Amino acid sequence: MLQTIALLFAGVAAGALNAVGGGGKFIALPALVAAGLPPVAANAxxxxxxxxxxxxxxWAYRGDIVQVGSPPRSALTVASLLGSAVGAALLLVLPAATFDAAVPWLLAFATVVLAFGRSLSRLLTAAIGRSVHLGAWGVLIGQFVLAGYGGYFGGAVGILMLALWNVGLGIDPAAGNSARIVQLAAIYATAAGFFLIASDVLSYPVQVAAVLVGAATGGFAGAHWARKLPAPVLRGIVLTTAVMMTVVYFARG
Known part of the structure; x- marks a missing residue:
């Protein structure tokens, strides 16, 4: 019972963090491992x-989703669905060791881009003599690649999306948060479908249900809270989360 309650609270924290700025998987995954699930099963x-x-x-953000570049929102979502399907399939058939070794470096890259994205964009603009702006295909290919990572592992995929949109499109992380959570839902939905069918997720119904109920509560409450936060505060939360996750993953070796 105590373990179930702890998983419930971990789910609330993870869902709220995902809604506010990303990184909820870094609460849910260790909690499930601590509850006795093998790492790959805990990841799925x-x-x-x-x-x-x-x-x-x-759902909470449905009324104020920002446009991400020139592709239609439906095309961006399709890229997320397809990329996530590829990533989830790779998780089920390939060893995770090599990719896991790259995760800290991906997080470090995302953190640097989030912290210095505006400055980098200005430097690139000065260097090439024009504004840096991804075209429709650039946005869709980038989203497909990130969604593949999201389906395979998923840690900080929302932060990586914000970093890509910030440098490639000039979208402020706070303004892009609504689009991030929608695309995150698309990525999770596809990967979850694969894992429910082809992995042993259903072998741990109590643990998964506890985190699930908590995350649903935290996600809805966190989204409403995030919409009321000033943009600088939300940017600070996102960046702080990115720094903490990068440090944790490098410390894990």
Whole structure:
């Protein structure tokens, strides 16, 4: 019972963090591992458990989703769905060791881009003599690649999306948060479908259900809270989360 309560609270924290700035998987995944799930099963289970929270956050943001570049929103979502399907399939058939070794470097890259994205954009503009702006295909290819990472592992995929949009399109991380949570929901939905069918997620119903219920509650509440935060505060939360996750993953070796 105590373990279930702890997983419930971990789910609330993970869902709220995902809605506010990203990084909820870094709470849900360790909690499930601590509850006795093998790492790969915990990875898949955390994606399934965080899906309702992401959907709840997307519903809360439904009225003010920003446009991400020139592609239609439906095309961006299709790129997320397809990329996530590829990533989830790779998780089920390939060893995770090599990719796991790259995760700290991906997080470090995302953190640097988030912290210095505006300055980097200005430097690139000065260097090439024009504004840096991804075209429709650039946005869709980038989203497909990030969604593949999201389906395969998923840690900080929302932060990586904000970093890409910030440098490539000039979208402020606070302004892009609504689109981030919607695309995150699409990525989780596809990967969760794969994991429910082809992995052993259903072998741990109590643990997964506890995180799932908590994440749904935290996701909906966190999205409403995030919409009321001033942009500088939200940017600070996103950047702080990115720095903390990068440090944790490098410390893990």
């Amino acid at each position: 289970s955390s994606t399934v458990a965080l899906l309702p929270g992401a959907l709840a956050g997307a």
